[in-house]
Amino acid sequence: MKKVFTILLLLGVMLAVAGCTDSESSQNESKFVVAVPQDPDFLDPHKAAASGTEEMMFNVFEGLLKANHEGKMVPAVASSYDVNGLEYTFKLRKDIKFHNGNNVTIEDVEYSYKRLRGDFSEKPLSSGFEGVEITVIDSETIKFVLPEINASFLGYLTEAVIPASLTDEDHNKNPVGTGPYSFVEYVPSQKVVITRFDEYWQKDVASIKDVEFRIFADNQTALMSLQSGAIDLYPRINAESIDSIPEDCTYIEGPQNMIQIMAMNNKVEPFNSIKVRQAINYAVDVDAIIAAVANGRGLKLGSNMSPAMKVYYQEGLEDTYNLNLEKARQLLKEAGYEEGFTTSITVPSVYQFHVDTAQVIASQLAEVGITAEIKKIDWNAWLQEVYTNRNYEMTVIALTGKLDPHAVLNRYSSDYGRNFFNYANDQYDELMKQAVITTDQEQRALIYKEAQQILADEVPCVYIMDPNLIAAMKKNVKGYQLYPIYIQDIAVLTLTAE
Amino acid sequence: MNYLIKRTVSIVFILLFVSILTFLVFEVIPGDPVLAKLGIDADEAQVEALREELGLNRPLAVRYASWISNAVKGDLGTSIRFDMPVMDLIKDRLGLTALITAMSLILIIVVGFPLGILIARHENIFGLGLSLLSQVGMAIPSFWLGIIITSVFGLSLKLFVPGQYVPIAEDPRAGFSYLFFVVLAIAIPNIAVIVRYLRDSVLEQKGQDYIRTARSKGGGENYIMYNHILRNALLPVITVLGMLTANVLGGSLVVEKVFNVPGIGRLLIMAVSTQDLPLVEGIVLYLAAIVVLINFGVDLLYRVIDPRINLT
Numbered sequence: 001m002k003k004v005f006t007i008l009l010l011l012g013v014m015l016a017v018a019g020c021t022d023s024e025s026s027q028n029e030s031k032f033v034v035a036v037p038q039d040p041d042f043l044d045p046h047k048a049a050a051s052g053t054e055e056m057m058f059n060v061f062e063g064l065l066k067a068n069h070e071g072k073m074v075p076a077v078a079s080s081y082d083v084n085g086l087e088y089t090f091k092l093r094k095d096i097k098f099h100n101g102n103n104v105t106i107e108d109v110e111y112s113y114k115r116l117r118g119d120f121s122e123k124p125l126s127s128g129f130e131g132v133e134i135t136v137i138d139s140e141t142i143k144f145v146l147p148e149i150n151a152s153f154l155g156y157l158t159e160a161v162i163p164a165s166l167t168d169e170d171h172n173k174n175p176v177g178t179g180p181y182s183f184v185e186y187v188p189s190q191k192v193v194i195t196r197f198d199e200y201w202q203k204d205v206a207s208i209k210d211v212e213f214r215i216f217a218d219n220q221t222a223l224m225s226l227q228s229g230a231i232d233l234y235p236r237i238n239a240e241s242i243d244s245i246p247e248d249c250t251y252i253e254g255p256q257n258m259i260q261i262m263a264m265n266n267k268v269e270p271f272n273s274i275k276v277r278q279a280i281n282y283a284v285d286v287d288a289i290i291a292a293v294a295n296g297r298g299l300k301l302g303s304n305m306s307p308a309m310k311v312y313y314q315e316g317l318e319d320t321y322n323l324n325l326e327k328a329r330q331l332l333k334e335a336g337y338e339e340g341f342t343t344s345i346t347v348p349s350v351y352q353f354h355v356d357t358a359q360v361i362a363s364q365l366a367e368v369g370i371t372a373e374i375k376k377i378d379w380n381a382w383l384q385e386v387y388t389n390r391n392y393e394m395t396v397i398a399l400t401g402k403l404d405p406h407a408v409l410n411r412y413s414s415d416y417g418r419n420f421f422n423y424a425n426d427q428y429d430e431l432m433k434q435a436v437i438t439t440d441q442e443q444r445a446l447i448y449k450e451a452q453q454i455l456a457d458e459v460p461c462v463y464i465m466d467p468n469l470i471a472a473m474k475k476n477v478k479g480y481q482l483y484p485i486y487i488q489d490i491a492v493l494t495l496t497a498e
Numbered sequence: 499m500n501y502l503i504k505r506t507v508s509i510v511f512i513l514l515f516v517s518i519l520t521f522l523v524f525e526v527i528p529g530d531p532v533l534a535k536l537g538i539d540a541d542e543a544q545v546e547a548l549r550e551e552l553g554l555n556r557p558l559a560v561r562y563a564s565w566i567s568n569a570v571k572g573d574l575g576t577s578i579r580f581d582m583p584v585m586d587l588i589k590d591r592l593g594l595t596a597l598i599t600a601m602s603l604i605l606i607i608v609v610g611f612p613l614g615i616l617i618a619r620h621e622n623i624f625g626l627g628l629s630l631l632s633q634v635g636m637a638i639p640s641f642w643l644g645i646i647i648t649s650v651f652g653l654s655l656k657l658f659v660p661g662q663y664v665p666i667a668e669d670p671r672a673g674f675s676y677l678f679f680v681v682l683a684i685a686i687p688n689i690a691v692i693v694r695y696l697r698d699s700v701l702e703q704k705g706q707d708y709i710r711t712a713r714s715k716g717g718g719e720n721y722i723m724y725n726h727i728l729r730n731a732l733l734p735v736i737t738v739l740g741m742l743t744a745n746v747l748g749g750s751l752v753v754e755k756v757f758n759v760p761g762i763g764r765l766l767i768m769a770v771s772t773q774d775l776p777l778v779e780g781i782v783l784y785l786a787a788i789v790v791l792i793n794f795g796v797d798l799l800y801r802v803i804d805p806r807i808n809l810t
Binding site: 039041042047049050051052118121122123124125126127128130172187188189190214216217218220221222224225227228229230231378379380381383384385387388399417418 | 527528529530533534535536537538540541542543544545546547548550551579580581582587590645648649652653656659660661662663755756757758760764765767768771772773
């Protein structure tokens with residue numbers, strides 16, 4: 001028996017040692033901790049492409065222009081600009097500084113956009129500057145001349161302005177920008193730390209000083225960390241975790257400009273038949289999916305555009321295909337599939353949300369005689385088989401929002417490299433080409449609305465929902481703003497004493 | 499001496515084989531490291547530029563040849579996902595995982611051995627109860643235990659802050675105490691395994707003739723236990739302990755994610771899921787080397803415990 005006591009004693013001592021430290025664990029209390037799900041892909045803003053990187057680095061970098069919370073482009077490094085046909089002229093803001101204390105010169109601006117154009121590398125870093133002439137006029141003016149009209153061009157000018165004095169290696173190790181926060185450190189798979197830049201050109205915007213984006217590989221761990229009080233802001237918490245948000249926290253939700261779809265491979269039988277696709281749209285009850293999978297926290301969609309894109313969104317399409325089993329059966333019969341058919345839904349297993357959606361859809365399709373087998377595959381396999389090789393029948397996925405309607409809708413152009421829907425429609429292609437060369441904003445919006453109407457008529461996909469973004473935060477965090485792009489704006493947040 | 503040379507050569511071949519196998523596996527499994535890194539919303543120009551930069555368009559044999567020729571010189575290449583030298587990434591984390599593994603092994607031995615002997619000695623209700631408990635312990639997966647431990651010790655008892663690992667270099671006490679709970683999650687299932695093996699092994703030796711002889715010579719119970727039974731009973735247990743080391747390492751890979759500890763396991767999971775071949779190769783090589791070396795050490799240990807064993 002003596003040994004039992006020895007063991008218990010030993011365990012007790014170890015526990016006691018462990019327990020003694022809880023009072024010290026509050027050492028990084030002064031840091032504002034934001035939970036994020038992934039590492040940045042590149043710190044170099046011109047190389048970075050992942051939305052998970054943009055989420056953090058939006059606070060560090062600015063281009064000549066910058067997106068505000070309405071999705072509008074506002075001048076940042078530029079103080080004003082002027083568009084004249086193919087010529088875009090920008091005035092550099094006076095007394096604007098980089099995080100390293102140097103003034104931003106027109107040469108820095110020139111360097112940044114020439115770097116994107118591919119002047120200093122084998123291949124361009126952005127497709128937006130191909131054939132664009134970049135000329136410095138004087139010490140505060142720069143001019144871009146486009147080879148042809150491109151109504152989306154302004155969007156590319158949100159790409160970061162970075163100092164010409166830094167090497168490529170520096171840009172990726174210790175990036176320097178002009179944003180309200182400067183980069184401090186990145187510890188892989190642990191954290192990205194940024195701190196307030198006190199010489200930011202806009203006075204008194206940011207209030208919180210030190211910010212840590214803590215990387216959580218596991219949702220459950222992040223949730224428990226929120227419950228323990230170690231996290232101040234947890235954007236993108238799962239809808240089913242809402243009840244687990246602790247007492248001292250609150251949450252804000254709203255559309256996030258994301259489009260969840262069930263894509264059908266339009267070149268594969270039977271989905272090459274528009275009647276079959278319409279039948280499936282009538283058979284799928286989107287309202288039921290929103291209720292079951294998102295706990296009702298999602299906005300029903302009718303085409304490939306979220307209402308978060310106010311200017312371009314075509315209203316009234318979401319009710320085109322309300323549940324109608326009679327009509328679905330009728331259309332299937334007309335298409336020659338009276339008995340239904342057997343098919344599959346390929347879905348990336350990492351996204352439980354999409355897996356759940358696929359399951360609901362499969363059970364709904366069974367009502368009209370369509371047997372859909374759910375194939376769960378790993379994300380990399382999805383990228384290769386579905387996204388690249390287009391070797392699938394149906395798949396559930398979400399497309400993240402972009403500010404440029406062209407980037408959102410051009411996915412369906414027949415010559416677009418990543419048109420994994422295999423959708424082809426001459427009229428649609430024509431609209432996309434026309435939209436690019438239409439500079440009148442109202443006219444352009446009309447064209448995109450027409451394109452949405454075509455998608456709603458021909459339904460290359462079942463358009464499901466824009467799932468709400470739910471951001472959980474401590475109650476003393478005020479001013480949180482939802483953006484139509486995947487970013488966390490820290491500068492607008494303030495902390496109240498509580 | 500001869501044995502040592504033979505063993506060393508075989509280790510080199512094993513590692514070479516592992517590295518080739520990893521390369522081939524990555525060739526077969528679907529995926530694209532560039533898309534995995536940049537996501538589906540990347541500009542196509544960016545995707546192409548990166549693919550070119552990484553030399554992914556070259557044939558497999560060429561890529562392997564260039565990798566292995568650098569690897570023997572000690573350069574494991576650059577991680578695709580993190581854009582950092584693989585050596586740097588591993589170096590930072592290997593120590594932590596090694597520490598977790600070592601702490602787990604110590605806990606397993608310190609708790610498991612006495613407990614196993616205790617159960618073997620008390621073949622009554624008490625022993626049976628402990629046996630049952632160890633059976634349950636074996637059945638619990640580490641990651642689940644990790645969640646339970648976090649919610650009990652982290653959320654309810656507030657002994658540590660979930661997900662907030664403090665590096666040991668920054669604050670040794672806070673670091674160690676956080677790791678203690680990580681270790682607990684890894685060790686418990688393994689303690690259960692060791693307890694069972696030790697108990698069976700001791701009971702088997704107990705019935706042997708030489709024990710009766712030792713007893714008739716007048717040896718006390720404790721003397722017989724520690725000098726006769728245990729010495730013979732330990733041999734199979736050491737083998738199991740060697741295998742458990744691999745198990746503990748594997749457990750660490752899983753539990754690190756639950757506790758948000760930046761060890762080699764999280765790195766490996768990340769590397770595999772983003773198709774980061776250079777990083778996977780590096781980690782796999784290191785882990786394979788560790789497991790092979792530990793097995794080697796176990797073989798040597800046999801000799802110390804049982805001088806009759808001849809290593810050839």
